[in-house]
Amino acid sequence: MNAVQKPRRNTWQREAVRGALSETEGFVSAQALHAHLRDGGSTIGLATVYRALSDLATEGDADSLQQDGESLYRACTTDKHHHHLICRVCGRTVEIQADPVEEWARATAAANGFSNASHVVDVFGECAECTARAAVRSGA
Numbered sequence: 001m002n003a004v005q006k007p008r009r010n011t012w013q014r015e016a017v018r019g020a021l022s023e024t025e026g027f028v029s030a031q032a033l034h035a036h037l038r039d040g041g042s043t044i045g046l047a048t049v050y051r052a053l054s055d056l057a058t059e060g061d062a063d064s065l066q067q068d069g070e071s072l073y074r075a076c077t078t079d080k081h082h083h084h085l086i087c088r089v090c091g092r093t094v095e096i097q098a099d100p101v102e103e104w105a106r107a108t109a110a111a112n113g114f115s116n117a118s119h120v121v122d123v124f125g126e127c128a129e130c131t132a133r134a135a136v137r138s139g140a
Contacts (some may be wrong), residue, residue: 013044017052018075026091027072050094065122083121089130096123 006024020037021028028036034049056062063074063084074093084103085094101121109117126134 013048014052014055016042016044017049018056018061021056021073022055022075024074026093027063027065027067027074027086028091029072033073037084046078065120067124083123085123085125087127087130089126089134092127106120 016037020033020040024033024036025103030046030050030053033053034044034046037044037049040062053062053071057064057073057132060079061076063076065072065084065086077095080097081102082095082097083094087093093098105117105119109115
């Protein structure tokens, strides 16, 4: 945290978002999380959900990614740098420690004259269950 940034207060809204996010499988949009909270009787506003999710991601308590122009969030289960395998169909997410990715990123940056490089790698595909369901539907 830099000297200009104030520590965030733990309000009931922020804790409600944290709790709902931890109960959610895979990545979820702010709108979907807001709907889940509202369905449970919460009076929390959508802007508050967006702000809380953004803060949680900035602080490392949530993973975030962009998919189809939308930010998606998931409760982070590790404080170590990691990557994800994400099912495009059901959203199932697997955290992976990808040493070869780290080596590739460093080597590629260095080979192109870049220093202080950082990266985000998420691999999208279809999990085994969704692949099997699609095969049954198509008669394969």
